[in-house]
Amino acid sequence: MKKLLVSSIAVVSLLGAAFAFNLPPFFSNHQTQLGNIDTAAAVVAAGWADHVDITVDTDLNTFRFRSNGMPSHGFAEKYLIPNDVGSQPFADNTSDEFTVVDSATFFTKTDIDTTISTLPFYSEKTTQTSLGRIGVALSGAQLFNDYEDKAMSVVAMDDNVIHNHVPFVDECNGHTLVDGTNYHYHGIPVCITEAATTVGEHSVMIGVLEDGFPVYANQGQGGVTITNTDLDDCSGHVDVTPEFPTGIYHYHLTADEAPYMIDCYHGAIETSWFGGK
Numbered sequence: 078m079k080k081l082l083v084s085s086i087a088v089v090s091l092l093g094a095a096f097a098f099n100l101p102p103f104f105s106n107h108q109t110q111l112g113n114i115d116t117a118a119a120v121v122a123a124g125w126a127d128h129v130d131i132t133v134d135t136d137l138n139t140f141r142f143r144s145n146g147m148p149s150h151g152f153a154e155k156y157l158i159p160n161d162v163g164s165q166p167f168a169d170n171t172s173d174e175f176t177v178v179d180s181a182t183f184f185t186k187t188d189i190d191t192t193i194s195t196l197p198f199y200s201e202k203t204t205q206t207s208l209g210r211i212g213v214a215l216s217g218a219q220l221f222n223d224y225e226d227k228a229m230s231v232v233a234m235d236d237n238v239i240h241n242h243v244p245f246v247d248e249c250n251g252h253t254l255v256d257g258t259n260y261h262y263h264g265i266p267v268c269i270t271e272a273a274t275t276v277g278e279h280s281v282m283i284g285v286l287e288d289g290f291p292v293y294a295n296q297g298q299g300g301v302t303i304t305n306t307d308l309d310d311c312s313g314h315v316d317v318t319p320e321f322p323t324g325i326y327h328y329h330l331t332a333d334e335a336p337y338m339i340d341c342y343h344g345a346i347e348t349s350w351f352g353g354k
Protein backbone atom coordinates (compact mmCIF):
# COMPACT_ATOMS: atom_id res chain seq x y z
CA MET A 78 0.00 0.00 0.00
CA LYS A 79 2.73 2.37 0.97
CA LYS A 80 4.45 1.77 -2.33
CA LEU A 81 1.26 2.54 -4.25
CA LEU A 82 0.77 5.77 -2.37
CA VAL A 83 4.30 6.90 -3.08
CA SER A 84 4.02 6.16 -6.76
CA SER A 85 0.73 8.03 -7.14
CA ILE A 86 2.24 11.07 -5.44
CA ALA A 87 5.14 10.84 -7.83
CA VAL A 88 2.76 10.74 -10.81
CA VAL A 89 0.83 13.74 -9.53
CA SER A 90 3.94 15.79 -9.01
CA LEU A 91 5.27 14.79 -12.40
CA LEU A 92 2.06 15.93 -14.03
CA GLY A 93 2.22 19.15 -12.06
CA ALA A 94 5.74 19.75 -13.26
CA ALA A 95 4.72 19.00 -16.83
CA PHE A 96 1.93 21.53 -16.68
CA ALA A 97 4.18 24.17 -15.17
CA PHE A 98 6.80 23.49 -17.80
CA ASN A 99 4.49 23.21 -20.78
CA LEU A 100 2.43 26.32 -20.27
CA PRO A 101 4.36 29.57 -20.44
CA PRO A 102 2.56 32.57 -18.83
CA PHE A 103 1.31 34.05 -22.09
CA PHE A 104 -0.52 30.83 -22.77
CA SER A 105 -2.36 30.78 -19.47
CA ASN A 106 -5.63 31.94 -21.06
CA HIS A 107 -5.40 28.98 -23.37
CA GLN A 108 -4.66 26.46 -20.68
CA THR A 109 -7.82 24.46 -21.27
CA GLN A 110 -7.55 24.69 -25.05
CA LEU A 111 -4.04 23.30 -24.89
CA GLY A 112 -4.62 20.42 -22.59
CA ASN A 113 -8.08 19.48 -21.53
CA ILE A 114 -10.52 19.64 -24.41
CA ASP A 115 -12.35 16.37 -24.89
CA THR A 116 -12.69 15.77 -28.62
CA ALA A 117 -14.94 12.70 -28.37
CA ALA A 118 -18.21 14.46 -29.24
CA ALA A 119 -16.67 16.22 -32.23
CA VAL A 120 -15.06 13.00 -33.43
CA VAL A 121 -18.37 11.13 -33.22
CA ALA A 122 -20.24 13.95 -35.00
CA ALA A 123 -17.72 14.36 -37.84
CA GLY A 124 -18.72 13.43 -41.38
CA TRP A 125 -16.83 10.16 -41.65
CA ALA A 126 -17.41 8.15 -44.81
CA ASP A 127 -19.85 5.25 -44.55
CA HIS A 128 -17.10 2.63 -44.61
CA VAL A 129 -15.33 4.20 -41.62
CA ASP A 130 -16.05 2.68 -38.22
CA ILE A 131 -15.53 5.00 -35.24
CA THR A 132 -15.87 3.74 -31.67
CA VAL A 133 -15.15 5.84 -28.59
CA ASP A 134 -13.81 4.43 -25.32
CA THR A 135 -14.87 6.94 -22.68
CA ASP A 136 -12.87 5.14 -19.98
CA LEU A 137 -9.58 5.30 -21.83
CA ASN A 138 -10.40 8.63 -23.55
CA THR A 139 -9.62 7.24 -26.97
CA PHE A 140 -11.37 6.55 -30.23
CA ARG A 141 -10.70 3.71 -32.61
CA PHE A 142 -10.71 4.33 -36.37
CA ARG A 143 -11.19 1.40 -38.69
CA SER A 144 -11.55 1.46 -42.46
CA ASN A 145 -10.39 -0.38 -45.55
CA GLY A 146 -8.11 2.54 -46.36
CA MET A 147 -9.83 3.48 -49.60
CA PRO A 148 -11.03 7.06 -50.04
CA SER A 149 -14.78 7.57 -50.36
CA HIS A 150 -14.26 10.13 -53.15
CA GLY A 151 -13.31 9.39 -56.73
CA PHE A 152 -9.74 9.21 -57.92
CA ALA A 153 -7.82 9.24 -61.16
CA GLU A 154 -8.13 6.35 -63.62
CA LYS A 155 -4.39 6.07 -64.11
CA TYR A 156 -1.36 6.85 -61.96
CA LEU A 157 2.38 7.07 -62.47
CA ILE A 158 4.29 4.62 -60.30
CA PRO A 159 8.04 5.28 -60.17
CA ASN A 160 10.09 2.26 -61.21
CA ASP A 161 12.79 3.19 -58.70
CA VAL A 162 11.22 4.41 -55.44
CA GLY A 163 14.47 6.04 -54.42
CA SER A 164 14.92 8.11 -57.57
CA GLN A 165 13.63 11.42 -56.21
CA PRO A 166 13.11 14.06 -57.32
CA PHE A 167 10.61 12.23 -59.53
CA ALA A 168 9.77 15.44 -61.36
CA ASP A 169 13.16 15.20 -63.11
CA ASN A 170 12.46 11.70 -64.38
CA THR A 171 11.27 10.94 -67.90
CA SER A 172 8.07 9.02 -68.61
CA ASP A 173 9.93 5.74 -69.19
CA GLU A 174 11.03 5.80 -65.56
CA PHE A 175 7.41 5.27 -64.49
CA THR A 176 4.88 2.51 -64.93
CA VAL A 177 1.33 3.64 -65.75
CA VAL A 178 -1.21 1.69 -63.70
CA ASP A 179 -5.03 1.49 -63.81
CA SER A 180 -6.35 2.38 -60.38
CA ALA A 181 -9.39 0.10 -60.83
CA THR A 182 -7.16 -2.97 -60.69
CA PHE A 183 -4.04 -1.60 -58.99
CA PHE A 184 -5.50 0.09 -55.91
CA THR A 185 -5.60 -2.32 -53.00
CA LYS A 186 -7.58 -2.09 -49.79
CA THR A 187 -5.52 -1.68 -46.65
CA ASP A 188 -6.94 -2.43 -43.21
CA ILE A 189 -6.49 0.68 -41.11
CA ASP A 190 -7.02 0.20 -37.38
CA THR A 191 -5.69 2.91 -35.11
CA THR A 192 -6.55 4.13 -31.63
CA ILE A 193 -6.19 7.85 -31.00
CA SER A 194 -6.57 9.98 -27.87
CA THR A 195 -9.74 12.04 -27.38
CA LEU A 196 -7.99 14.01 -24.66
CA PRO A 197 -4.94 15.30 -26.53
CA PHE A 198 -2.24 16.92 -24.46
CA TYR A 199 -0.29 19.87 -25.83
CA SER A 200 3.41 19.35 -25.26
CA GLU A 201 6.02 22.09 -25.51
CA LYS A 202 8.33 19.39 -26.83
CA THR A 203 7.48 18.54 -30.43
CA THR A 204 7.93 15.16 -32.12
CA GLN A 205 8.84 14.83 -35.79
CA THR A 206 6.23 12.96 -37.81
CA SER A 207 7.42 9.81 -39.54
CA LEU A 208 6.80 8.43 -43.00
CA GLY A 209 3.58 6.43 -43.02
CA ARG A 210 0.35 7.34 -41.35
CA ILE A 211 0.33 10.51 -39.25
CA GLY A 212 -3.44 10.78 -39.06
CA VAL A 213 -6.79 9.73 -40.46
CA ALA A 214 -9.19 11.58 -42.76
CA LEU A 215 -12.98 11.65 -43.05
CA SER A 216 -12.77 9.84 -46.39
CA GLY A 217 -11.38 6.69 -44.79
CA ALA A 218 -7.90 7.28 -46.19
CA GLN A 219 -4.75 8.34 -44.36
CA LEU A 220 -2.83 11.56 -43.81
CA PHE A 221 0.92 11.31 -44.46
CA ASN A 222 3.50 14.04 -43.92
CA ASP A 223 5.10 16.08 -46.70
CA TYR A 224 7.69 13.56 -47.71
CA GLU A 225 7.99 10.57 -49.98
CA ASP A 226 11.68 9.79 -49.45
CA LYS A 227 13.33 8.19 -46.42
CA ALA A 228 15.61 11.19 -45.92
CA MET A 229 12.48 13.37 -45.78
CA SER A 230 14.02 16.01 -48.01
CA VAL A 231 11.82 15.92 -51.13
CA VAL A 232 8.33 17.38 -50.68
CA ALA A 233 5.84 15.19 -52.56
CA MET A 234 3.55 18.08 -53.54
CA ASP A 235 6.49 20.01 -55.01
CA ASP A 236 7.75 16.85 -56.71
CA ASN A 237 4.50 15.98 -58.43
CA VAL A 238 4.84 14.98 -62.05
CA ILE A 239 2.37 14.38 -64.87
CA HIS A 240 3.24 12.52 -68.07
CA ASN A 241 0.65 12.24 -70.83
CA HIS A 242 -2.06 13.49 -68.43
CA VAL A 243 -1.26 10.73 -65.93
CA PRO A 244 -0.32 12.05 -62.47
CA PHE A 245 1.95 10.84 -59.69
CA VAL A 246 -0.18 12.68 -57.08
CA ASP A 247 -3.82 13.09 -58.10
CA GLU A 248 -6.16 16.10 -58.01
CA CYS A 249 -7.27 15.16 -54.49
CA ASN A 250 -3.59 15.52 -53.44
CA GLY A 251 -3.42 11.80 -52.79
CA HIS A 252 -2.04 8.56 -54.17
CA THR A 253 -1.10 5.04 -53.02
CA LEU A 254 2.25 3.58 -52.11
CA VAL A 255 4.07 2.02 -55.08
CA ASP A 256 2.40 -1.33 -54.35
CA GLY A 257 -1.11 0.11 -54.68
CA THR A 258 -1.86 0.02 -50.93
CA ASN A 259 -2.27 2.79 -48.35
CA TYR A 260 -3.93 5.60 -50.33
CA HIS A 261 -2.83 8.79 -48.55
CA TYR A 262 -2.74 12.58 -48.83
CA HIS A 263 0.30 14.84 -49.04
CA GLY A 264 -1.71 18.07 -49.23
CA ILE A 265 -5.19 19.37 -48.47
CA PRO A 266 -7.57 16.54 -49.40
CA VAL A 267 -9.52 18.84 -51.67
CA CYS A 268 -11.94 16.10 -52.70
CA ILE A 269 -13.10 16.07 -49.06
CA THR A 270 -12.99 19.81 -48.48
CA GLU A 271 -14.80 20.72 -51.71
CA ALA A 272 -17.89 19.04 -50.30
CA ALA A 273 -17.44 20.00 -46.66
CA THR A 274 -16.28 23.62 -46.78
CA THR A 275 -18.48 26.72 -46.65
CA VAL A 276 -17.20 29.90 -48.30
CA GLY A 277 -16.54 32.61 -45.71
CA GLU A 278 -16.39 30.21 -42.79
CA HIS A 279 -13.67 28.36 -40.93
CA SER A 280 -12.88 24.94 -42.40
CA VAL A 281 -14.55 21.98 -40.79
CA MET A 282 -12.53 19.22 -39.17
CA ILE A 283 -11.35 16.91 -41.94
CA GLY A 284 -9.46 14.44 -39.81
CA VAL A 285 -7.48 13.83 -36.67
CA LEU A 286 -3.73 13.54 -36.24
CA GLU A 287 -2.33 10.55 -34.36
CA ASP A 288 -1.65 12.80 -31.34
CA GLY A 289 -5.39 13.47 -31.07
CA PHE A 290 -5.52 17.09 -32.21
CA PRO A 291 -7.98 17.89 -35.04
CA VAL A 292 -6.91 18.75 -38.56
CA TYR A 293 -8.42 21.41 -40.83
CA ALA A 294 -7.96 22.72 -44.35
CA ASN A 295 -6.71 26.27 -44.89
CA GLN A 296 -9.72 28.45 -44.05
CA GLY A 297 -9.48 30.31 -40.74
CA GLN A 298 -12.02 32.59 -39.06
CA GLY A 299 -14.26 34.31 -41.62
CA GLY A 300 -12.91 32.02 -44.31
CA VAL A 301 -9.59 33.88 -44.43
CA THR A 302 -6.88 31.77 -46.07
CA ILE A 303 -4.41 30.41 -43.52
CA THR A 304 -0.77 30.22 -44.56
CA ASN A 305 2.27 28.87 -42.75
CA THR A 306 3.10 32.33 -41.37
CA ASP A 307 -0.12 32.15 -39.31
CA LEU A 308 0.95 28.86 -37.74
CA ASP A 309 3.61 27.45 -35.44
CA ASP A 310 6.42 25.15 -36.56
CA CYS A 311 4.07 22.16 -36.49
CA SER A 312 1.45 23.97 -38.63
CA GLY A 313 -0.90 24.48 -35.71
CA HIS A 314 -2.36 27.22 -33.53
CA VAL A 315 -4.94 27.81 -30.81
CA ASP A 316 -8.21 29.28 -32.09
CA VAL A 317 -11.92 28.62 -32.14
CA THR A 318 -13.26 26.25 -34.82
CA PRO A 319 -16.80 25.18 -35.76
CA GLU A 320 -16.49 22.02 -33.64
CA PHE A 321 -14.68 23.72 -30.74
CA PRO A 322 -16.30 27.12 -30.16
CA THR A 323 -14.25 27.71 -27.00
CA GLY A 324 -11.01 27.07 -28.87
CA ILE A 325 -8.55 24.22 -29.18
CA TYR A 326 -5.06 23.61 -30.46
CA HIS A 327 -5.45 22.33 -34.02
CA TYR A 328 -3.54 21.83 -37.24
CA HIS A 329 -4.12 23.45 -40.63
CA LEU A 330 -3.04 21.92 -43.91
CA THR A 331 -1.97 24.71 -46.27
CA ALA A 332 -1.72 25.22 -50.00
CA ASP A 333 0.74 28.08 -50.56
CA GLU A 334 4.09 26.44 -49.90
CA ALA A 335 5.71 23.59 -47.95
CA PRO A 336 5.03 22.42 -45.38
CA TYR A 337 1.62 21.55 -46.78
CA MET A 338 1.13 18.79 -44.23
CA ILE A 339 2.07 18.32 -40.59
CA ASP A 340 5.75 17.61 -40.10
CA CYS A 341 5.75 17.52 -36.30
CA TYR A 342 3.31 16.71 -33.53
CA HIS A 343 2.68 19.32 -30.86
CA GLY A 344 0.66 16.83 -28.90
CA ALA A 345 2.13 14.22 -26.61
CA ILE A 346 2.42 10.99 -28.57
CA GLU A 347 3.78 7.55 -27.91
CA THR A 348 6.20 6.18 -30.46
CA SER A 349 4.09 3.04 -30.68
CA TRP A 350 1.26 5.11 -32.15
CA PHE A 351 3.19 5.83 -35.32
CA GLY A 352 1.68 4.37 -38.47
CA GLY A 353 4.93 2.97 -39.75
CA LYS A 354 3.61 1.74 -43.08
Ligand SMILES: [Zn+2]
Nearest residue numbers: 225233253263
Ligand atom coordinates in the same frame (compact mmCIF):
# COMPACT_ATOMS: atom_id res chain seq x y z
ZN1 LIG B 1 2.98 9.45 -50.98
Ligand SMILES: [Zn+2]
Nearest residue numbers: 297314316329
Ligand atom coordinates in the same frame (compact mmCIF):
# COMPACT_ATOMS: atom_id res chain seq x y z
ZN1 LIG C 1 -7.35 27.59 -37.04
